[in-house]
Amino acid sequence: MPEFKALLDGYRRFRLGDYRDQRERYDRLAQGQDPKVMVIACSDSRVDPTRVFDAGPGEMFVLRNIANLVPPFSAISGQSSVAAAVEYAVSGLEVHHIVVFGHGRCGGIAAALAGDFDNPVAGKHVHAWMEFIAPARDSVKAACALSPDIDAQRTLEQASVRLSIDNLRTYPFVAAAEKAGKLKLHGTIFDIAEGALKILDPKTGQFQALPLDL
Numbered sequence: 001m002p003e004f005k006a007l008l009d010g011y012r013r014f015r016l017g018d019y020r021d022q023r024e025r026y027d028r029l030a031q032g033q034d035p036k037v038m039v040i041a042c043s044d045s046r047v048d049p050t051r052v053f054d055a056g057p058g059e060m061f062v063l064r065n066i067a068n069l070v071p072p073f074s075a076i077s078g079q080s081s082v083a084a085a086v087e088y089a090v091s092g093l094e095v096h097h098i099v100v101f102g103h104g105r106c107g108g109i110a111a112a113l114a115g116d117f118d119n120p121v122a123g124k125h126v127h128a129w130m131e132f133i134a135p136a137r138d139s140v141k142a143a144c145a146l147s148p149d150i151d152a153q154r155t156l157e158q159a160s161v162r163l164s165i166d167n168l169r170t171y172p173f174v175a176a177a178e179k180a181g182k183l184k185l186h187g188t189i190f191d192i193a194e195g196a197l198k199i200l201d202p203k204t205g206q207f208q209a210l211p212l213d214l
C-alpha cells in the first residue's frame with residue numbers, strides 16, 4: 001500500500017518547492033487568515049475547488065462534505081459541521097461570498113437517485129445525510145417518470161445546489177448579512193469531463209456556462 005508514502009513524498013515536494021517559493025505569503029498567513037470567499041464543495045477527490053478556481057493558501061474558506069449539501073438551519077447547536085463552518089465564515093471571518101460548488105457525476109447524487117445507501121447497516125450514515133435532498137430527489141424522479149428524456153443525474157445535481165442556497169438563507173446570520181448587502185450567495189457546477197464551470201443565474205434559476213474569454 002504505497003499511498004501514504006506518496007503523501008509524504010508530496011509533502012517533501014511542497015516543503016522544498018511551493019513553501020519555500022512563497023515563504024513571504026506563508027509568513028503572512030501565520031499571523032491569521034482573512035479569506036473573502038467560502039466554498040462549499042463535495043468531498044469527491046476529482047473536484048478540488050482551490051484547483052478549479054486557481055486559488056492560493058488563505059484565499060478560500062472551504063467546507064467539503066458528500067454532495068456539497070447544506071441542511072436547513074436548526075436551532076439545536078453542536079450537531080452540524082455545516083452550521084459551525086457557515087457561522088464562523090459569516091460571523092467570524094465576515095466573508096463576502098459563499099459559493100456552493102456542485103459537480104457533474106456526483107456519486108452522492110447518483111446514490112440518492114438509485115437508493116444505493118438505503119441499506120440500514122452498511123449505508124445508514126450516507127443514507128441519512130442524503131435524505132436532506134429527498135424532496136428534490138422525489139420531484140426529479142416524478143418528472144423523469146413523465147418525461148424519460150430528462151437527465152435525472154444532471155437535474156438533481158442542479159436542484160441540490162439550488163436547495164443548498166435556499167437552505168443557507170434559513171441561517172439567520174446568512175439572511176441578515178445578505179439583506180445588509182455584505183454577503184452574496186452563488187451556485188456553480190463543475191463537470192470534470194467537460195472542464196466547464198456553470199453559474200446559477202439567480203434571475204432565471206438556470207445554470208449558464210461561463211465563457212472562457214474575458
Ligand SMILES: [Zn+2]
Pocket residue numbers: 042043044066067068103105106107108109
Ligand atoms: Zn459529489
